[in-house]
Amino acid sequence: MRLDVFSIFPEYLAALDLSLVGKAAKSGLLDVRVHDLRDWTHDRHRTVDDTPSGGGAGMVMKPEPWGEALDAVAPVDGPAQPRLIVPTPAGRPFSQELAYELAAEPWLAFACGRYEGIDARVAEYAGERMRVDEVSIGDYVLNGGEVAVLVMVEAVARLLPGVIGNPESLAEESHSGDGLLEYPVYTKPTSWRGHDVPDVLLSGNHALIAQWRHDQAVRRTAERRPDLLAAWGGVVAGKDDAAA
Numbered sequence: 001m002r003l004d005v006f007s008i009f010p011e012y013l014a015a016l017d018l019s020l021v022g023k024a025a026k027s028g029l030l031d032v033r034v035h036d037l038r039d040w041t042h043d044r045h046r047t048v049d050d051t052p053s054g055g056g057a058g059m060v061m062k063p064e065p066w067g068e069a070l071d072a073v074a075p076v077d078g079p080a081q082p083r084l085i086v087p088t089p090a091g092r093p094f095s096q097e098l099a100y101e102l103a104a105e106p107w108l109a110f111a112c113g114r115y116e117g118i119d120a121r122v123a124e125y126a127g128e129r130m131r132v133d134e135v136s137i138g139d140y141v142l143n144g145g146e147v148a149v150l151v152m153v154e155a156v157a158r159l160l161p162g163v164i165g166n167p168e169s170l171a172e173e174s175h176s177g178d179g180l181l182e183y184p185v186y187t188k189p190t191s192w193r194g195h196d197v198p199d200v201l202l203s204g205n206h207a208l209i210a211q212w213r214h215d216q217a218v219r220r221t222a223e224r225r226p227d228l229l230a231a232w233g234g235v236v237a238g239k240d241d242a243a244a
């Protein structure tokens with residue numbers, strides 16, 4: 001997978017050189033290219049923003065640098081076009097389902113906005129030749145798209161074959177196949193500062209352990225994300241079990 005990221009703070013994306021994504025890039029599973037949007041400005045101040053049409057507070061990102069950046073990185077007459085992801089509080093919710101969908105794309109491009117956002121015509125223009133998704137990573141407001149891109153790139157990259165060591169662990173995560181939150185995990189020591197690992201996990205009885213983990217996942221989901229439980233539609237062992 002090729003990933004292009006456009007930002008006026010390219011150093012913000014240095015985190016993509018680390019850990020899982022960094023290793024995937026070094027191994028050739030990912031081709032990560034970070035671009036400074038100001039490389040497509042032509043004035044002495046490398047201007048990327050201007051006042052909002054119609055008035056209002058703050059500044060808006062000018063369309064021209066974005067148009068030139070997209071044309072340079074994904075030429076109109078090129079052999080392929082990326083899927084463009086634009087982080088915004090006004091976007092469709094990012095989800096594990098969308099992460100899996102994006103992980104199947106050969107080429108993603110991320111447009112990091114700043115100020116009050118990017119001139120709306122940029123997404124319109126890009127939409128004439130590539131798929132554009134305006135995406136929110138949650139109902140809270142950041143100062144720019146860079147953090148959202150780091151979140152989405154990590155969520156997507158870890159789904160790529162060969163990126164994480166044990167693909168089986170993907171199946172048991174929160175928001176994975178069964179729609180429940182993941183169960184609590186423990187390791188050694190079995191007793192720590194007066195807190196013990198649940199006995200069932202030391203029993204060696206794999207059927208009992210699996211049942212306990214499922215029950216814990218249902219309980220957690222009922223307590224913390226009743227909305228997911230409704231969607232899950234599974235039979236809760238008993239009202240008391242889930243709520244206790």
Ligand SMILES: Nc1cc(-c2ccc3cc[nH]c3c2)n[nH]1
Nearest residue numbers: 088089113137138142143144145
């Ligand atoms: N989910 C979410 C996205 C954002 C976001 C994304 C881009 C920009 C550009 C300027 N402010 C921004 C905020 N906040 N919260």
